[in-house]
Amino acid sequence: MRRRDWIADIALAVGFAALDTVATLAGASWWPTQPNTIAWVLLGAQVLTCLSLAFRQVASLPVLLVHAGFTLVVTALVWPLGALVPANPDTIYAPFAASLAAYGPLYFCRDSRRRAFVALIAFTVVVARPWEPSILLITIALLRIAVGPLLALYFDARRRLVRALTERAERAEREQHLLAEQARAEERARLAGEMHDVVTHRVSLMVLQAGAMRMTAQDEETRRQAEELRVAGVQALDELRDLVGILRAEPEGDESPSxxxxxxxxxxxxxxxxxxxxxxxxxxxxxxxxxxxxxxxxxxxxxxxxxxxxxxxxxxxxxxxxxxxxxxxxxxxxxxxxxxxxxxxxxxxxxxxxxxxxxxxxxxxxxxxxxxxxxxxxxxxxxxxxxxx
Structure with missing residues (x-):
């Protein structure tokens, strides 16, 4: 993780810890009318649970399990143990930070999504408390826990789409460059072929005619000039072959190692x-x-x-x-x-x-x-x- 990510997660954890503390003390959660030692201990545990969000990117599944464990302990203390009596029993005992904790496993743990789904289902059951049938309670619980996973699936799909489009654009750019290089190479080869076909044919005829003239000429001077013409033609053919080879070979800018x-x-x-x-x-x-x-x-x-x-x-x-x-x-x-x-x-x-x-x-x-x-x-x-x- 980058330093900026750590700072953002720490700020989120502190913000949710403060929000849940204020909401709990205001009676929006499990806080009892007459708080005892257990209530204050649970309040401290809730603060630590919310602060665990700072590690949601490196340990998202353990962070979710910490929130599920805290919610399960509070639920068990209310019922069946009866050690805690909330002032408002028709509220959700899970902290608001649970929504962000439920977001992490599906976004950051793509290799273990099956375990993440199992943990999220178990967490939802604990938060919804189906043994206390209440349509309002179950609806609020589903909304609070489902919002995180749904956002995680959306942002993960968006990230994959952006990455795929970026790779496709880069690949198209590379292929366009390769096509341009191939077109230039094909044009060089075409020019080389035409030069070879046209010029070599004519020069070869000149060399053959000069050789025939050298063999049939009557005087020495004519034979000497015919031989010079034949040698010059042969040299021109050799130079032409080298030139055609350069056109067909890699450009001079090719600096590939050997x-x-x-x-x-x-x-x-x-x-x-x-x-x-x-x-x-x-x-x-x-x-x-x-x-x-x-x-x-x-x-x-x-x-x-x-x-x-x-x-x-x-x-x-x-x-x-x-x-x-x-x-x-x-x-x-x-x-x-x-x-x-x-x-x-x-x-x-x-x-x-x-x-x-x-x-x-x-x-x-x-x-x-x-x-x-x-x-x-x-x-x-x-x-x-x-x-x-």
Missing amino acids: VSGFADLVAESTAVGVPAELVEEGDPGLASPLVGRTAYRVVREALTNVRKHAPGARVTVRVAYDKSQVRLAVTNTAPTARPDALAATGSGLGIANLRQRIEVVQGSLSAGSTRDGGFTLEATLPAYVPTAV
């Missing part, structure tokens, strides 16, 4: 409560920059999925480098808890997008469950990918 960022990913995962271990074999320098960035994205997506869908699991990241390929394996054990609301925030296309990205660099990806209830994601990438690819 294989050197694996340790940071594992450390971040461990810091947020998902124990992870990194095992590397071979020389990381064998992986080209493009392959390194792709491998980094694979590990990042795998660790993100574990945090979302397998809380409490342990993760092992294995990376093997050699001259021809880079092999990745991210394996997690079976989860020890059920996924929370975070599991529903993704698009469900993470692995599919990874597979497309890996296929661009001539790699392969496989994913599936393990026998012990865990999950594994394996990727094989070529160690070197030229810019043109």
Whole structure:
């Protein structure tokens, strides 16, 4: 709880303690005509009961039980023990603070609402005193106790709705950004394809004609010029391939880390409560920059999925480098808890997008469950990918 919440709850507790004390002494509750020692002790207990509202956010169910216990003691002292004789027997013995105490369990204890409902029903029975049939008494008791739970259900539903709308708006904004990025990438690829189809075809014809001229020319000077033209055409084709590769590759603003960022990913995962271990074999320098960035994205997506869908699991990241390929394996054990609301925030296309990205660099990806209830994601990438690819 924040400091502001504590101050607000303490102020509410003190206010209700003063209100119930004044109301009791004024005869609006169980106060007798001739107060005795028991009455004064009960008045002190009522003040402490009201002050327990200060803990309604951290212990809402115990606070409700404290109010129910106090009401039950007062009711028992009136009847059947007869140790207390109220000046006005047709009043509610529960303090006004009971309404706020009944609010807490349904709003702050969403994981134990069944117990909260049972406690609220028992509390309502004690307050309504059905063994003393009175329509007015039962109606007032139901209104006093039901107002809190009804408000709690309303505000809880409103909070869930606002949270869902906020997450939907954020997700729509992220998806809009991704769609814009995808549109730009598709336009770059289209331009690259058109440039390759149109220019490469013509330059290739020029190179072939220059080669044919070199072979059929009669004098040495013509053959030399034809060879120079052919070499220039070949160089133009090589430069064109590099240019097309740049258009099809990631923009220059892509600053994704390479294989050197694996340790940071594992450390971040461990810091947020998902124990992870990194095992590397071979020389990381064998992986080209493009392959390194792709491998980094694979590990990042795998660790993100574990945090979302397998809380409490342990993760092992294995990376093997050699001259021809880079092999990745991210394996997690079976989860020890059920996924929370975070599991529903993704698009469900993470692995599919990874597979497309890996296929661009001539790699392969496989994913599936393990026998012990865990999950594994394996990727094989070529160690070197030229810019043109």
